[in-house]
Amino acid sequence: MSVSDYRHLYGPVPSRRLGRSLGVDLVPYKVCSYDCVYCQLGRTTEKTMARKPYVAADDVLEEIARKLREPDRPDYITLAGSGEPTLNAGLGTVLDGIKRMTDIPVAVLTNGSLLWMPDVRAELAAADLLIPSLDAGDEFLFQYVNRPCEGLSFERMVSGLAEMSRAFKGRLWLEVMLLSGVTGLPAEVKKIAEHVRACGISNVQLNTVVRPPVEDFACPLTAAQLAGLAGLFPCAVDIIGEGPAVTKVSASAGAVTDAEVLDLLRRRPCTVQGLAAGLDRAPNEILKWLQALAGQNLVRTVRRENVLFYEAVRE
Secondary structure (H helix, E strand, O other), X not given: OOOOOOOOEEEEEEEOOOEEEEEEEOOOOOEEOOOOXXXXXXXXXXXXXXXXXXXXXXHHHHHHHHHOOOOOOOOEEEEEOOOOHXXXXXXXXXXXXXXXXXXOOEEEEOOOOOOOOHHHHHHHOOOOEEEOEOOOOOHHHHHHHHOOOOOOOHHHHHHHHHHHHHHOOOEEOEEEEEOOOOOOOHHHHHHHHHHHHHHOOXXXXXXXXXXXXXXXXXXXXXXXXXXXXXXXXXXXEEEOOOOOOOOOOOOOOOOOOHHHHHHHHHHOOEOHHHHHHHHOOOHHHHHHHHHHHHHOOOEEEEEEOOEEEEEEOOO
């Protein structure tokens, strides 16, 4: 088993929105301000709103600089990973450092819980693309779906989203995750849509559960249901789905270690096709890798809606 050269990077991974995205982890596993019922990574282990230098900004920037010297150029550098990236007090330093070293656009995927903090909004200004979330239309379902940190109210979260929407100069796409029988009902979607209108959001990414969630009751909507609900929003709506994976291997595809495969699967469960697209390898090569890792009890399979995903086994 090889040791990965990168502690804070993973992928590039196949992204439904961003092409091949180089992931950057700014917090340890499952340090988050939410404990969402639909999370693909399991229960939150440290639920907090405290901003700290969980991961040293200089270490992250050194890894990114080294990664960018490799021939495989990603479409985006994405701050996301296995927790809430805005919890890292060095977020602004990381964003500024990336912008100085490359012209690759930088995206930040955030649950939006800390956008009410002026320092967070100021640091995020350096991003090219911001994708915050809004998964409920009122306090009750916010608590039910997102299970936020104590002291974080729906009103505070939405007010921060509105402030960020007004101030941000880059592109902002609001992700709305809908759950069957919970938030995926017309009456609940109308509540969310009203907040979208009040916040001045111009683009919504409508999503549902795709990868295996932490809670079995977090169930997906069908594509037809999502399409029917899209018309309730007062802005442009993109319906997000698992698009076909690109599995053509480039001539510059380099060696991939077992550790890199595991690093990716620790952050997100993937199909064979998804791993092949993210790691720029042939699907049959990826399958052999996964079978060997499964034989060592390092990965396991989980099925969701008749789709087989692989995930890393955690000790």
